[in-house]
Every structure is written in structure tokens, then in C-alpha cells.
Amino acid sequence: MSRSFLAFVLLETPATPDMVAVAAALRSRHPQLATEMGNGDAPGVRQSSSASVIRCGNQLIAVMSMPTPIPQDSGLWSRAATAWPEAKAVAARHRGHLMISVLGQNQQLLPTARPMTAVIGALIATMPQCCAVVWDGKVARSADLWMHLSTQSYAPFPEYPFTLWVDILPFRIESGIGAVTMGLSAFVGREIEFETSRRTLATLIEKVASLAVYLIEHGRVLRDGDTFGGDVHERIAVRYKSSDQFNGMPVFLCTDSPVVMEHS
Template identity: 70%
Template sequence: MSNSLLALVLLDTPATPDMAALAKALRARHPELATEVAENGDAQQAQANSPLIRCGNELVAVMSMPAPIPDDPGLWSRASTTWPQAKAAAARHRGHLIVSVLGQNQRPLPAARLTTAAIGALIATVPECCAVVWNGKVARSADLWLDMSSRSFAPYPDYPSSLWVDILPFRSKTGIGAVTMGLSAFAEREIEFETHKLTLPTLVNKVDGLAVYLVEHGLVVKDGDTFGRDSRERFSARYQASDRFEGLPVLFCTDGSA
């Protein structure tokens, strides 16, 4: 599995970040992170036109692209369920920034934390930012990113995983369900959870808790495992290709009724 995480920061009008200002904002927002504009000698590790920020031992590349990203109606329909202005932001943007931590075999969670912190600093210094698309799966507003990215390095479970993983409710034949979008970058699979016992808020809370646990630990829930708070609340989990979502590899969870 590739651990490369790629974020796209959408711009109302094309812009090239001031990398010195970006480094300054990143230091101000995350003083624990040693940050500087990378020396020219580091450029051989990236494309020649990719400005670099050095954060500790890692390099973050920020590439300016004077064009919109390809249209993805499904992405923006999902985003619209919690962000009503999502489709309007997608329609009006005219440029974007590509942000990624460089290097082979990056561990997903540290790379996500660092990329998220860098994006927060970008939004703080580039007023044209209007949205962020995370790894092609999750779209959120720039304002939400600016706020939540301040917790990029918060300890488990308080980091901003909802910027990385979407939870989408649905109705099933036996009740209700929810599926994640974006978790597979951290845990190889998405979660598909169906129940006829839980309320929707409780279901979403269960899925969110399990998703954050898997972001932190990887796919530690094995095929056939059961889990829950106690002996009275047990859920089964199995690996399968989703029947509902076009063969998507999922950790399919039920309360024994679905």
C-alpha cells in the first residue's frame, strides 16, 4: 500500500505562496515544529519548481497550479451534506496548490499531521484559499481547515481526523448504516457499519471512534473480531468487498442483525 498523502488547496484565483511567510506562520502556529525554508541543496529531492519547507527532518512540497482541479461531482455532493457552499466553492475556484510530504514509505499519521499543519499555515497566509481536498476523498472549507489544523499535533484522539475521514450515513434494509471515506489511506480499508439497534447519532459516534482508533493504530481489528464497550454491547467485524459501494474493500461491522 502506498502511504503517499496528497492534499489540494483550492484557490479563488491562482497564487504562489510566499514560502518565507509560510514558514513564519507555521512556526507561530506550531512552535514545537522546527521549520524553515529549505536550502537549494534540497531541491534535488523534488521537482525543480516545487518550493520546499523543511519541518524537522521532513520536507513539505508546495506546488502552485494555475488551473482548477478536475471536476468530481461525487466528492462535492458528499461535501455538501455538511458544507452547503461546497459546490459553489468548487465551481468558482481557478487555481490550486498541491501539498505533500516528500519521501518514500511515509507513515500515514505523521505525514497527515505535518501536511495538515502546513495547509493551516498556507490558509493563514494565502487569502485566495477557499477549500481543501484531502487525498481525493474529503473536501472541507478553508475556514474549517484553518480552525481545526491548529490541532494537527494534538495527542490521540484529539487530532483533526474529521478533515481526513468522511462519515456518510445511509439507510439499509434492516435499519441504518454509515460508511467512511478516506480511512483506507491509514488502515487499508473503509468502515461500513449497519445496525437496527443504534440511533443515527450513536452510530456515527461509534464509527467515528473506531475510525480514529484505526487512524492511530492501523488495521488492528482482524477479520472475524468482535468489539464493544462491554459484554452487552458486541459488534462483529469482517473483511469483505462492499455489496453497497461497488466492491469497496471494507471492514463490515454489524450488531448481529444486518
Template identity: 70%
Template sequence: MSNSFLALVLLESPATPDMVALAKAVRARHPELPMEVEGGDEGARQDSPLIRCGNELVAVMSMPAPIPEDSGLWARASTTWPQAETVAARHRGHLIVSVLGQNQRQLPTARLTTAVIGALIATMPQCCGVVWNGKVARPADLWLDMSSRSFAPFPDYPVSLWVDILPFRSDVGIGAVTMGLSAFADREIQFETRKLPLATLLDKVDGLAAYLVEHGPVVKDGDTFGRDERERFAVRYKNSDQFGGLPVFFCSDGSMQ
């Protein structure tokens, strides 16, 4: 797993955040989080690239150019965000947001990064979207709303900002695959079924993904999971046949075995 996350906040026009205003916004949105601009509030540079949140330093760097093109990212995002490709095409700058340091714990780092991004969006009207760790793109207004729950207890924190769930058709029926979960659990989820309706399938994948974000890669090859003893789904470690050898937790409902 990676040691940190790299988030890109898309800007309609290049801009440098006021870090003192950012610190105030973080305090207002998350009063439980110790917060200061690096160097202290008094006389702090508004364009300082660092803020300290508790024991962590968060870097916010302004880049006066669009992010690198990634047509696959925006095609995935368009399945739930119809304006995604339009926003990607028109943005002219971006911010790079990342927690500094080595050997960080994934979930606390994701929570903190998400809280800072939400505060950036609250203080910068130029923000139009967020790309999380190169895998998941979401609109700025959704981030503004969901990031308010960055430090909520499990399972109420915003996993869907970090992990995408994409449905697909397979030879045996329907399936869904995650994108972004591997940063928390080493693998993605690929779930295929002949008998579950799509809404139920997506709900099962969402529940397992949230569990793995919370606990890490605790599901082992050959384990089962489900609502109760009458509903059990098998899990196998494999490299995906459909998605270019992607390492996955391959799940089925028993109808495919």
C-alpha cells in the same frame, strides 16, 4: 496503503505562496515543529517549492487552474458543507501539498501535511477549500481551525479532516460508511444497524475510525469492539454490496446476524 497523501488547496484566484511567510506561520502555529525554508531563511526564495519540517521535505506547488471535476466528491461534501459545490465551481487555481519521500508512516505524514495546509490558509486569503487525498472536501475556515490541533495527542487530532462518515439507508435499517480511512487502515468501515439511532451509529463509526487511524489495521476479521463487555459489535472483512465492492470492515450490532 499509499506512501504519502496528496492534498489540494483550492484558490479563488491563482496565487503562488510566499514560502518564507509560510515557514513563519508554521512556526507560530506549531512552535514545537522544527521548520525552515529549503536552503535556509537568509536569501531564501519566496517562491521556493520546498520547506523542511524536521527531517521531512514538504512540497507546495501552485497550479493556475481548477482541480479536475469530481461530482461525487462534491455531492458527498455537500451533506455537511452546503456551499461545497459553489466553491468547487468558482475556484480558479489550487495548490498541491505533499510530503516527499517513500515508505512514510501515515499518521505522522497526515499530521505534518495538515499543519502546513493550515499555515497556508493563514497566509493566503485566496484559499477557499481543501480536498484531502481525493476523498474528503472541507471548507478552508474549518481547516484553519482544526489544523491547529495537528500534533495534539490521540484522540484530539483532526481525524474528520481526513476521513468522511456518510450515513445511508439500507434494506435492514440505517448505516454509515467512511471515505478516506483506507489510506490509514487498508479498508473503509461500513456499519449497519436495525436498532441504534443515527447519532449513536455515527459516534461508533467515528470512534472506530479514530482508533484505526491511530493504530493502523489492527482489527482482524471476526474481532469485536465496543464500550464494554455488554456492548460488542462484530467486524467482518468483506467487499461492500452497496458500494461497488469497496473493501470494508463490515460491522453490525448483532441484530443482523
């Protein structure tokens, strides 16, 4: 896929970042990235009164300061509140925001998400006004959580902070429970919808998380009708479907059932 991402960092009061300080924080938080950049100097920075561009690895990241709140999205903040109870109150009181994006066309998605996440972490580390981050209009997290997890921006698979980019939301069905992702479609064109009658919620969330990060790493490798699983005793069927639960959203519909072992 060739699209890119757009992130918003919410500010309690409007502010313009000091990009020299951001560059220093970026180098401190990701020293291996500074080494990769060649001569060890701070990332190149171009700054104006409202917009800046910073080089992070091989990517140019644009940061624009906006003295207004982002448009309210009740669905976004309701989803965020399932794991972050203060989400709606934080959203209601913010008064400015930063827009973060990668410059250039036809960007690969994971190599785009990593430097954007690193730069957002550095912005938060240098701006006490930061209170939340909205990733690509789908996932909202607290600034504190983002600053903590974004230190793993360049960690190897599967340790990078994909939970900043993808929500996993539980729901109930008549025969059991389910979980659905929100944000994965930006990487692979579909969300995961996993329904089960025999797993606990914790194991269901773990299974969805493992599949989500696998798809982020490897791309859309699951075909309609494929199965996957941890061993020969567990096979999970995958179908391409328009979700019955979520307004026809394109999903990888995953269902599990006990494997019947044949005896000779």
C-alpha cells in the same frame, strides 16, 4: 502501509505562496514543533517561481502552485455538500490550486498526515485566496474549517483532526441505518461500513468516528471475525467484505446486535 498523500488547496484566483510568511505562520501555530526542530529557527525553505519545499518537523513538504482548477469530481463534491452546503459552488468558481505532498519514499502515514495538515493550515492562514482543501482525492472541506481544525495537527490521540482526512457518510438500509467512511482506506486498506437497527444516527456516527481514529492510530488491528465494544454488554462483529452497498469497496463490515446474557 508505505504510500503517501496528495492534497489540493483550491484558490479563488491563482497565486504563489510567500513561503517565508508560511514558515512564520507554521511556527506561530505550532510552537512545540519549532522547539522540536532544534535551534528554534524558522523551517528551512527552498522556493522557486512555482514550487517550494518547507521543512516541518522531520518531513520535507513540497508545495506547487498551479494556475488551473483541479478536475471536477461530482461524487467528491456531492459528499462534501452533505455537511458543507456551499461545497459545489466553491468548487465551481475556483481558478487555481496548490499541490501539497511529502517528499521521500516509504513514509509512515500518520506522521505524514500531521505535518501536511499543519502546512496546509499555515498556507490558508497566509493566503486569502484559499477556499477549500481536497485531501487525497476523497475528502473536501472548507478552508475556514481546515484552518481551524489544523491547529490540532500534533495533538495526541484521539484529538488530532482525523475528520479532515476521513468522511463519515450516513445511509439507509431496509432494517435501519448505516454509516460508511471515505478516506480511511488510505491508512488501513479498508473503509468502515457500520449497519445498525438499534442505534440513533448520532451514536452510530460517534461509534464509527471512534473506530476510525483508533485504526488510524494503531493500524489494521481488527481481524476478520473479531469483535469490539465499549463493555461486556456491547460486542460489535467485524467482517472483511466487499461492500454490497458501495460497488464492492473493501470494508470492515460492522454489525451490532443485543448481547444475550446467560443466567446461572
